[in-house]
Amino acid sequence: MQAFKEIQSTFVPLPMENIDTDQIIPARFLKATTREGFGKNLFRDWRYENDNEATPKTDFILNNPLYKGSILVAGKNFGCGSSREHAAWAVLDAGFNAVVSSFFADIFKNNALNNGVLPVVVSDEFLDQIFQQPNTGTLTINLETQTITIDATGASESFEINTYKKTCMINGFDDIDFLLSNKEEIIAYEKMQM
């Protein structure tokens, strides 16, 4: 997993609520057996007319060359619905390292963290302020200090993440390494149950 310390980037705004994982990556793309390559189908049905890459929906933000960056900013309850980790893989594969919202669905949040994509929870007011920024506006997300800043205005807010996950993200460690280092305790637990 890639380490995450700080990013400064322009962002792609999606000011809609309840963006579910079926929109992030529709089910018909879940037949793959690897983790790579989902980025091109991120928000597939919002991006193209009739499922055809030759006819992009011009009013959809990801088709607008003026909006780019490694931060996705979305309305409340992002990532609700299915547990498909493909949603987090698609977000990462499309070049996003952080998602900012005022509320995340639990499973998506875990999946993102497990793939080095930082979910940043901000207040509704702060989210509105971000949405008001022009496409050239940048955000700085610092994991060490747990702060997110709108660079143009200097407005800043702190966000929560537990110490364990923070350490994992900063060092690029994953949970499996940690669990494997606890094998003896797991086996001892199993014996106790018998």
Added chain:
Amino acid sequence: MANTLFDKIWDSHVVKSIEDGPSVLYIDKHFIHEVTSPQAFKGIENRGLKVFRPKQVVATADHNVPTVDQHLPIKDELSRLQVQQLIENCAKHDIELYGLGHSFQGIVHVIGPELGITQPGLTIVCGDSHTSTHGAFGAIAFGIGTSEVEMVFASQCVLQTKPKAMRINIEGDLNKGVVSKDIILYIIAKISASGATGYFVEYAGSAIRALSMEARMTICNMSIEMGARGGMIAPDDITFEYMKGREFAPKGAEWDKKMIEWKQLFSDDDAVFDLEININAADIEPMITYGTNPGLGIGIRESIPVTDRIPDEGERKNIIKSLQYMGLNSGAPLLGMPVQHIFIGSCTNSRIEDLRLVADVIKGKRKSDNVQVMIVPGSQQVAAQVKAEGLDKIFEAAGFEVRQAGCSACLGMNEDKIPAGEYCISTSNRNFEGRQGAGARTLLASPLTAAAAALTGVVTDVREML
């Protein structure tokens, strides 16, 4: 100290707690299926590991499988490869697989309970959000992502932060024509699609205790649709009666021993919940959704909300966008609206009891010429029971198409899709944009409401037929 049902099971499964971090939670049973497991198998193989406790893993193929001609090779190449990979992975790692052709095959959340694998007091995970279904037996059951599937393969544990506790009490008797699907759609409409995020929900009260196991599963199944990590119901005599004699349920002395343990599984009288919600069963009507998340539901005789009157701007925009997709109007009634498709199936409502409910309504009648009706039993065992009870004859005489077990048009990963722009009354659990096929418009409802609409071709209040 007074404990909730959830506390009792959680606390006894914590191997270790990390300071200001998650707990290492031991997992008793791990269900897997073809769609969310291949990358996890690859992951552990890349680390040079084998599955740590293969006997605690059970596999089936359900999401991606065709629901016709299951004895023939799968036509779609990617689907075939994915199912093939599951077969190979299970063989390599010594995991029991109830794949296509096996008499136990079916939707993972249907087969676990019907085989007696799902039991009270267990921790159960699966790479599928509707794993919450198994909570109906008084188990802690929740959906996980593929990285977490990999964790369980590697260590039989997951890292989880303990969720907050919510209890939803439903007291009183249900109205005629109201079934458990209506209860859960009512709850979600009340607290919204994110209203239980961060919580694990216990359902309690006299209305819940009166429900059969199958009806309880429908409720727990949709816990995730209000954002909850999972849902659960304390086991009781109805639970034990359902389990007794099932394939993998404990037998003889082992059963007696388990019964002593299982009878301890309830929330203590003075247990404290972070949030309690009280609902009067009599307030619940047959429900139907009009929007593109399961929280956008109304009583079947109600009208769609008038969008101008919705105070919260975010919610208003959300509903306007939903209505645009659905091709529906603010303030309009749904009753009498023509639909083109009826889908009866999915891990929410494809068990034998659901299909009996449908058969009762339609027996001796014929579907409307304007609708296509697809009925997909949740498992091979349900399908066999349908035949044994002669329900298939009733369905066929009514012009319904009875298919073979699988997830089918619940998520439209196989060929079973609803065409763009058309309406489908579905007994499944999600009405997201494109869920049943690109452009498909889904109205979630109970099996009774679906059966009524199958006969009339329009949104119908089933109470008029009972």
